Amino acid sequence: MKLYKKLTVIFAVCILSFGILACAAGFKANYRREQERNQAYLLRCAHLAAKIFRQSDVAELASDGDSIYYQDCKREMDQIQKEMGLKYVYTYVPSEDGRSLTVAMISGMTEDTGWKPGQIVEEEVPSEALHVYEGREESGFRIVRNQYGYVATAYCPVYGPDGRIQAVTGADLERLEVVSAYFREVRWVSAWILAGCGVLFFLLRYLSRHCVIRPVVELSEHMGHFVRDREEGREFARLAVKSRDEIGQMTETFNQMAEELAYYIKQTADMAAAAERKRAEMEAAKRIQEASLPDGDDPYKDDPRFSLYAGMKAARQVGGDFYDHFKISDDRLATVIGDVSGKGITAALFMMRAMTLIRERTLEGSAPSRILEQANQELCVRNPSGMFVTVFIGILNLNTGRYSFASAGHNPPYLCRGNFEAIRLESGVPLGLFEDEEYVSADLELNSGDSLFLYTDGITEAMNRGKELWGEVRLKETLNLHQDKTCAELLHMIDHAVAEFAGDAEQADDITMLCLKYN
Amino acid sequence: MTITMKTEGTAATLHVEGWLDTQSSPDLGKAVKALPEETAALILDFKKLEYISSSGLREVVAAYKKMKDKNGTFSVIHVGNEVMDVFRLTGFDKKLDIRSAGEVIR
Incomplete structure (x- = not known):
């Protein structure tokens, strides 16, 4: 429900309740006053009528209803009844026990009552009348609904010439008339009050709309437009x-x-x-x-002495793996693989530096150990972030099959001679850490058909969702399973096996491999 | 991974527990950085270390270099077989004071 509707309902209920209460209160207060006025009026009428009998003996008067004196008195009483607008005016003498009364005179619609002068009516005398007759009360008043209708009655004593109470005079007023007259009067007052309430209601409604509802609606509209306005560039x-x-x-x-x-x-x-x-x-x-990185897809197809295949699968971030291969001379082939610690731009830049340095030194014709030492010295200088790189370098004499190599903290490659086995080597620490580090070269004699598999720890440390590492055992198994394949096929098999193992776990590190087959 | 530090005079021991990989390695770097200035001997206790990656190695070397620069001592103790293989592979076992689970500090 809208606030405006709510407020309208609240105002309506409050004002209506207030109006009704005000009317009721006014009605009640006026009703009592009206009643008092009514009572006083009736009493005056009764007194007026009682005065008629001041000079006479009521009992005697009543005994002869046809006497002239009686008729005079009756006329006087009729006049009072008519002029004062009374229903009945009457005088009677209650019996000793109050169970009957003797009618003296009655004005009004006498046929209704059937009362006649001198008649003894067997009827309980009202206690108010009895009290007046016995002199206990100055006057009496009652409102009653009985066989004579719904009437208000005032009683007053009738004194005789001797000053004793000889009878009771009653004056009856039709209540319905009094009440309806009163309602006629009150109706207008109530109408005014309710009209006032109506005006108040509309005034409050207007004020609430003007001072509360409209500003709030405007504000909320602006709030609603805030996003739209922004989108439309305002x-x-x-x-x-x-x-x-x-x-x-x-x-x-x-x-x-x-x-x-x-x-x-x-x-x-x-x-x-x-x-x-x-x-x-x-x-x-x-x-x-x-x-x-150089082209990995067997760039030396023309050379029948060997075949080579290499590849790198980078992790999401820029990483630090690299491989390199190039001919130093027609009969000497260099193979390099490396892994820079850390990730991101710093690792990538460091990797580029390391790769370039190694290539330069290798092309100068140095031995693998010397190449690593020289590159290490240069990498130790200007290395503020303490980066380091593990490197394996091997140089193959394509004519003799001699493969001389050195390692700076890198995983030993696998050699396949019947079965893949990791090369035993003496490794120095990674490049970039200790300026005076010395590296050792070693030699292998490759026979025709021998293969070498170089890799980075992205393979052995590939992880599945259960944080399980692929490991060297699986690597060796897979290598041996596919040892008769070509270099390209072997690398694809390894890649496939690693991917299958990792499942939907994110690749944490670069995966780099190089396979060299000596023919 | 959790790291707990114990200091005794100018000697500090960092107990490293769990995996020291790419994600957790920076925490070791921070722990080393947060060492008291007067620390003259740093011991890394790898008794409960299960795995170390190359970025973990980098933090170990960085800690070693930091201690070396201020003429302090640096040791790695209680190194398990698998982690030891990594140190051997990279040649760090020859450069740094690294002891396997069986060895005791001299």
Whole structure:
């Protein structure tokens, strides 16, 4: 239900209740006064009628209803009854025990009562009349509904010439007339009161609409338009604060809130844009990094002495894995694989640096251990973030099959000679940590058909949802299962097995592999 | 992963528990950074360490270098077999004072 409707109903109920209560209270107060006035009037009538008998003996008078004196008195009483608008006026003498009365005179519709002068009516005399007759009360008054109708009666004593109470005079007034006259009067007053209530109601309704409802509706409409206005590119316009009441306060609060909201919305949008820029930059960095790796898809097809295949599958972030292969001379092939600790731009930049340094030193013709030492020395300089890189480098003499290699903290590659086994090697610490580190070269004699598998720990430390590592045992099993495949096929098999193991777990680290087969 | 620190005079021991991987490694870095300035001997207790990744190694080396720079001592103790393999593979076992579960500090 709307507030306006609610208020209307509340006003209506309150005002109506007030009007009814006011009318009832007025009615009651006036009714009592009216009653008192009525009583006094009736009593006066009764006294007036009682005076008729001041000079006479009532008992004697009543004994002869046809006497002239009686008729005179009767006329006088009739006159009072008519002029005063009474129903009956009568005088009677109650019996000793109050169980009957002797009628002296009666005016009004006598045929209704059937009372005649001198008649003894067997009827309980009202206690008010009896009290008056016995001199216990000055006067009596009662309202009763009996066989004579609904009447108000006033009683007063009739004194004789000797000053004794000789009878009781009663004056009856028809109640219905009194009440309906009273209602006629009260009706108008009530109508005025209710009319006043009606005016008050409409006034309150108007005021509530003007001072409360309309400002609130305006405010809520503005609130509703806030978002739409923003979307349509309109600036937020402050609402005018028209009053200093709660609604004005609410308007001011809304103004502040809207301004703050606009500020935060803008800030959030800026932040989202910045995040998007950063993401795009990272994406670009990743592309540059990947592009800097040589082509892995057997670039030496023309050379029958060996086949080679390499690949890197980067994790979500820019990572630090790399591989490299190139011919130093026509009969010497270099294979390099490395893993920079950490992730992100710093790792990627460090990786590029390491890769370039190693390639340069290798092309100069140094031995693997010497290459690592030289690269290490340069990487230790200007390495403020304490990055390091594990590297395995091997140089194959394509004519003799001699493979000389050195490792800087890298996972030992696998050699397949019948079965894949990890090469035993003496490793130095990763590059970039200790400037004076010395590395050791070792040699292997490759026979025709031997394969080498170089990899980074992204493979062995690939994780599934249960935080289980793929591990070297699985790697070795898989390698041996596919040992008769070509380099390309072998790498695909490993990649497939790792992916299957990891399931829907996110790839945490780069996966890099290089396979070299000596023919 | 949880790290609890115990200090005794100028010697501090960090007990590292659980996995020291890419996600948790920075916490070890922070713990080392938060060590009291006067710390002269740092011991990493790997008794309850289950796994260490290359980023974990980096934090260990960083801690080693920090201690070396201020002429303090640095040891890794109670290293389990799997974690020890990683230290051996990278050659750190020769450069740093790293003891397996059986060894005691001299």
